[in-house]
Amino acid sequence: MLLFLLILIAATVAQIFLPWWCIVPVAFLLALLVGRTGGKAFLAGFFGVGLGWLVLAIWLNGQNNSVLAHRVAELLPLSGSIALLLLVTIIVGGLVGGLAALSGCWLRQALWPIQPPVAPVVEMEPK
Template sequence: MTNSLRLFLLILIVATAAQLVLPWWSITPIALVLAFVLGRRGWGAFLAGFAGVGLGWLALASWLNIQNEGHLSHRVAELIPLGGNGWLLVLVTAVLGGLVGGLAALAGVWLRQAIAKNSQTAST
């Protein structure tokens, strides 16, 4: 299993489980730490974070939308320019969550690369 796939699965599982009991922003340190430990390349980590958090948010937002028959999402979608389309709001939510997760994972890889580069410069 490749590093990016392993990172994607871990972010998906851990972030989805964490957002059931923690605030929404808890996905950020989770994606950052997992990408710091497992991530090798920036682009792969971003995609793993985007897909992992995005799919997790899509699944949970869809489940909540189905549970209340779309009433709440319809009302919120009327407040923002989505024309009252609750499912479009669910999709926008997943994309925004995916961007947060992807950028956090990218920051984790960049932090690791910066520390590694800094330690190499200090040793020479």
């Protein structure tokens, strides 16, 4: 949950000022620092970036009264559907963010593997 919120906030703020691909190093570095398992890191990256892109897409769509989104949806084979365009946006952004976070988590596991706790040794007394 912490990784999801960090990716959501950092990636959304970063892409306001930087190019769209800034989500890759953001998700990668945050998962490298905070990620514990690959599956959870992927899901945090997927939903963090996907939700961030959805919010920004809706905000930008409202700024121009859906004109640009409708035209892009007509260019793509989406029959002019803005809802399908938003769905494609979520999936593409989510996959990019999820794979970046997964890579960061796997690098963390490769460099600093989590050591299982050592069980105490119990010696048996001879009879």
